[in-house]
Amino acid sequence: xxERQKVTxxxxxxxxxxxxxxxxxxxxxxPTAYFQEQAGIDMILVGDSLGMTMLGYDKTLPVTMDxxxxxxxxxxxxxxxxxxxxxxxxMSYQPSNExxxxxxxxxxxxxxxxxxxxxxxxxxAHRIEAIVQAGxxxxxxxxxxxxxxxxxxxxxxxxxxxxxxxxxxxxxKTLENAGAFAILLEMVPDRxxxxxxxxxxxCLILSLGSGPDAHGQLLIYHDMFGLYxxxxxxxxxxxxxxxxxILNGLTQYVNEVGDKTFPQPEHWFTIxxxxxxxLLGLLK
Ligand code: KIV
Numbered sequence: 578x579x580e581r582q583k584v585t586x587x588x589x590x591x592x593x594x595x596x597x598x599x600x601x602x603x604x605x606x607x608p609t610a611y612f613q614e615q616a617g618i619d620m621i622l623v624g625d626s627l628g629m630t631m632l633g634y635d636k637t638l639p640v641t642m643d644x645x646x647x648x649x650x651x652x653x654x655x656x657x658x659x660x661x662x663x664x665x666x667x668m669s670y671q672p673s674n675e676x677x678x679x680x681x682x683x684x685x686x687x688x689x690x691x692x693x694x695x696x697x698x699x700x701x702a703h704r705i706e707a708i709v710q711a712g713x714x715x716x717x718x719x720x721x722x723x724x725x726x727x728x729x730x731x732x733x734x735x736x737x738x739x740x741x742x743x744x745x746x747x748x749x750k751t752l753e754n755a756g757a758f759a760i761l762l763e764m765v766p767d768r769x770x771x772x773x774x775x776x777x778x779x780c781l782i783l784s785l786g787s788g789p790d791a792h793g794q795l796l797i798y799h800d801m802f803g804l805y806x807x808x809x810x811x812x813x814x815x816x817x818x819x820x821x822x823i824l825n826g827l828t829q830y831v832n833e834v835g836d837k838t839f840p841q842p843e844h845w846f847t848i849x850x851x852x853x854x855x856l857l858g859l860l861k
Pocket of ligand 1: 797
C-alpha cells in the first residue's frame, strides 16, 4: 500500500504558497481510487457527475444522497491519503441551512470525507457559512454549475460578457468571505480565473477548463480516458483511450467464446482421476 502522508487543508495551502499546482480528479469507485492514490493525486472529488458517468442519466439532478454516500465510501476504501471531497447532490442543501448541515455531516461521518463541495454563487453564501460553522470544510463551485443547467441554458462557458464575469468575480469573494476554503471555477474564461486567483486571500482557486492560472486543476476521470461515450468536452485532455482498449477486449471475448478459442485448459479447474472414478462409482 501507499506510503503517502495524509493530504490535509494545510498541505493544499502549503502547495499553493510554494506555487506547486494542486492535482484533482473525479472518482466514483474503489479500483479507480486505488490507482489515483498510487499516482499521488492530491484531491479526489466524488462528483454528482456519477449520475451521468456511472448511472447513465443524462444529467446530475436524479442523484441522491444515498447514491453519493455509497460511492464515496468505496472511493475512501481505495484512497486513504488523498483529500476526499463529497459533492452535495441536487436538493441536498438548497432547501435550508439545516438540510445543508445534515447532509454535509453525512459525507463526513459516513464516508470519511475531508470536505464537501456545493454549487452556486452569492445566494449560497448562507449555506457555506452554516456548514463551515458546523466544523465542516466547504468548497464553492462557480461558472458552469450543472445542477442549474436548465437556468444556464445548457452546458456553456460562463462569464464571457463583462457583466456576467463581474458577477462571478463578486460571487467568488462572497463565498470566500462566507468561509469557503476553496472554489472551483468550471468553464470560466482564463483571464477571469486569473483575476479571481490573484484576488483570493485565504482561498484556493481550482480550475476545470478555466485556464492555467488557478492554484490547481480538476478533470473528470471518464473524460481523460475515453470512458464516457456520449460526449467529450473541449477542456478534457485525453490521457489514454481506455474505452477503446475495453471495447476491443470485449469484442475479442465475444468472438473467442463464439468460435470456442476461449476457454483453454489454463482457464478451468480439474478433478483428479481417482476422485472422478470414485464419483462415477457413487453415481451408478
Ligand atoms: O459532479 C462533478 O463531477 C462536478 C464537476 C463537474 C466539477 O461537480
